[in-house]
Amino acid sequence: xxxxxxxxxxxxxxxxxxxxxxxxxxxxxxxxxxxxxxxxxxxxxxxxxxxxxxxxxxxxxxxxxxxxxxxxxxxxxxxxxxxxxxxxxxxxxxxxxxxxxxxxxxxxxxxxxxxxxxxxxx
Numbered sequence: 001x002x003x004x005x006x007x008x009x010x011x012x013x014x015x016x017x018x019x020x021x022x023x024x025x026x027x028x029x030x031x032x033x034x035x036x037x038x039x040x041x042x043x044x045x046x047x048x049x050x051x052x053x054x055x056x057x058x059x060x061x062x063x064x065x066x067x068x069x070x071x072x073x074x075x076x077x078x079x080x081x082x083x084x085x086x087x088x089x090x091x092x093x094x095x096x097x098x099x100x101x102x103x104x105x106x107x108x109x110x111x112x113x114x115x116x117x118x119x120x121x122x
Contacts, residue, residue, distance in 0.1 A: 002073040002081070026081060034079035 018024075095103065 002075070002078045003070040030079035030081050034077075036077075036079060
């Protein structure tokens, strides 16, 4: 979904992670497909920077992990984004404590969503 500080935020050029970024590619492809020309106005490899820029200008975000202070944009002219799946992989070195906490949170959320989907019969 597209997100901004308020549903009335007017979408302009998005903020994004640097290449290679699957979410950046998906967002730009969707905008091109919808005939909207744009460039990436802000690039950051830091989530806090993207949150700040996305809150001010509008950005693509996953609904399940929408950062505090951002809400879905309701502009009907925004391009449909489609789906994107993420895969967690193991590595040979020990992750830092924040990396491990993030991995644990993602796995726990995936299990919760899977359980909710199973219970709802979807």
